[in-house]
Structure formats: C-alpha cells, structure tokens
Amino acid sequence: DGAKVLTTDILCDNGIIHVIDSVILPGESTIPETAKAAGKFETLLAAVKAAGLADVLGGSGPFTVFAPTDEAFAKLPPGTVETLLKPENKDKLVDILKFHVFAGRLYSDRILETNGLRMLQGAAASVSLRDGSPRIQDAKILKTDIDASNGVIHVIDSVILPPQAGADAQRKLEEAVSKGVSLFNSGHHAACATVYRNTMSELMSTALPQSMKSQMASVIDQANHTQCPTERAWVLRRGIDQMYSQLNTQR
Structure with a gap:
C-alpha cells in the first residue's frame, strides 16, 4: 500500500513487528467500487446488481468478500451464469453470492485460524491449507487483503456453492x-x-x-x-x- 518497510522481523511474545515509514489507511472506495476498479470482476458485479445486493455490499459493513474472478465464473458449465441472472432465479443467485460474504473484516492471517466461516448466507464454509495455498471450500485464494472502506476482498479462482440444505x-x-x-x-x-x-x-x-x-x-x-x-x-x-x-x- 505504498509504505516502505524499514525494519523486519522484530520478535515479540505475541507476534512479529515490521516497521514501516507511513501509516496505512483502509481503502477509500467501497467493496463494489474497489472490485470495479480492479477490472476482473465484471461477472461478479453483474450478479451482485441482478441480485439486488449492490447497496448491501456498498453499505457500512464491514464485510469480507471472497471474490471469484471473471475466469472463475467462466469455469462454470455453459449457460449457468445466464440462467442465474434471470429474474426467476434471483433467490438462488442471492444464496450463492451471500455464500461468498462473511460479516466482518477478516484478513488472511486470521482465515486459517478459524474452524470454518459462517457466511452471510447462513451455511458454514470450510477453510484449509492445501498444497501450500489457502482455500475456502475448494476454491484457491489467489490474492488476499485488498482493502476497501467497508471491508476486505480476497480473490478466489472458483465460484463456491452453498451446501444443499x-x-x-x-x-x-x-x-x-x-x-x-x-x-x-x-x-x-x-x-x-x-x-x-x-x-x-x-x-x-x-x-x-x-x-x-x-x-x-x-x-x-x-x-x-x-x-x-x-x-x-x-x-x-x-x-x-x-x-x-x-x-x-x-x-
């Protein structure tokens, strides 16, 4: 975030300190605005709009969003996205999107400390470390800790689906x-x-x-x-x- 690391690895009883030359502030843009600026979440943003969740994710939060890229949505079976975006499938779309959202600001260093996350949709998502990479459900977390004014975004390589209730x-x-x-x-x-x-x-x-x-x-x-x-x-x-x-x- 533009801060230069001056000194690293200062050991403490309860952690490690790295000294930086400036204060890091949360992003000034909301989660939807941050996702739009990234340029690789067009499908996700279209789905959020169709589901009527833009105001929610643009609200005070804070939220943690596990955001599938456009490539992640492209991995779904042909026609899946188009079907989900239809008005008659709004409830199902809302369910899927809320399964990508955790209520609270959760950074990457805490994700693996949990025994799973109770998502905004209501179901629990598993978290694990597999082949050296953190995962939520079966999705690989590609990039972490993208700050927004009302939360944080972690980029994932697959769309995660809620368990069949x-x-x-x-x-x-x-x-x-x-x-x-x-x-x-x-x-x-x-x-x-x-x-x-x-x-x-x-x-x-x-x-x-x-x-x-x-x-x-x-x-x-x-x-x-x-x-x-x-x-x-x-x-x-x-x-x-x-x-x-x-x-x-x-x-």
Whole structure:
C-alpha cells in the first residue's frame, strides 16, 4: 500500500513487528467500487446488481468478500451464469453470492485460524491449507487483503456453492410428519401442531432460500392466530406439505 518497510522481523511474545515509514489507511472506495476498479470482476458485479445486493455490499459493513474472478465464473458449465441472472432465479443467485460474504473484516492471517466461516448466507464454509495455498471450500485464494472502506476482498479462482440444505430440510419434515401424525391420530392435536411449528421454526435458521423462509414465517403466523388446535395443526401441515413439494422440485 505504498509504505516502505524499514525494519523486519522484530520478535515479540505475541507476534512479529515490521516497521514501516507511513501509516496505512483502509481503502477509500467501497467493496463494489474497489472490485470495479480492479477490472476482473465484471461477472461478479453483474450478479451482485441482478441480485439486488449492490447497496448491501456498498453499505457500512464491514464485510469480507471472497471474490471469484471473471475466469472463475467462466469455469462454470455453459449457460449457468445466464440462467442465474434471470429474474426467476434471483433467490438462488442471492444464496450463492451471500455464500461468498462473511460479516466482518477478516484478513488472511486470521482465515486459517478459524474452524470454518459462517457466511452471510447462513451455511458454514470450510477453510484449509492445501498444497501450500489457502482455500475456502475448494476454491484457491489467489490474492488476499485488498482493502476497501467497508471491508476486505480476497480473490478466489472458483465460484463456491452453498451446501444443499434441501435434503436435510426434507428429512426433518418427514420426521415431523411421522411424529405429528401419530400425535394427531391419538387425539393430541395441540401437541401435533407444536411439533410442526417447532420444526418449521428450526428450518428458518438454515440455509434455505429466503422465499421459502418467508413462506414458512407466513404459515407460522397464520397458525399462531388460529385458536382451534385441530385447525392449527392442519394449517401447519398444509404448509409443510407445500414446502416439501417445493424442495422436491428443486432437487
């Protein structure tokens, strides 16, 4: 960043000091502005705009962005980017992009100290050192610590995809229905409704698409305003069945 290193490797009890001849300040440009100036993140910036995340990533943050280059996006199967940029796939695009963002300013010297990063999307991304190179998921980190006014950018060589939350969600829904049906058939309608509601509430904190979470929140709210335990159980069951069907479609 323009500072000359005057003295190196001064050992301390808790680290190493390098003496420089000037103060290093964070970048004055936001993350999107910094990425645009670099000239190799055009696809990423187009995706951020299509997903409606430009204002978020240009906000106060701070954020750590693992930014795939244009070449990284080009490695995806033909037509993938074009499909993701379509309005009907906005939720999926948001999920993928948020899986590249960590809430907080995390420099390279701390990345490998973590046991994985809980990304803005909700799922955890693994970090490792492989063949001498730091990686997040299977993506190699090519360049680190590009400062922005509201965070830091690390350049990666591949697009990283969030884990498939759908299969786990379906399994939990199946377990809830199995338990709920038994309770309902035994006359314990309120207990059945509680099982369904608790399961849906648990799934709200997972890495499912935001549209599905909004749908679950609406069903839970409707159930909370339904006095009859029998009808409340059915409101939740219909919501579970609809959600299960949508998850089947996505797999």
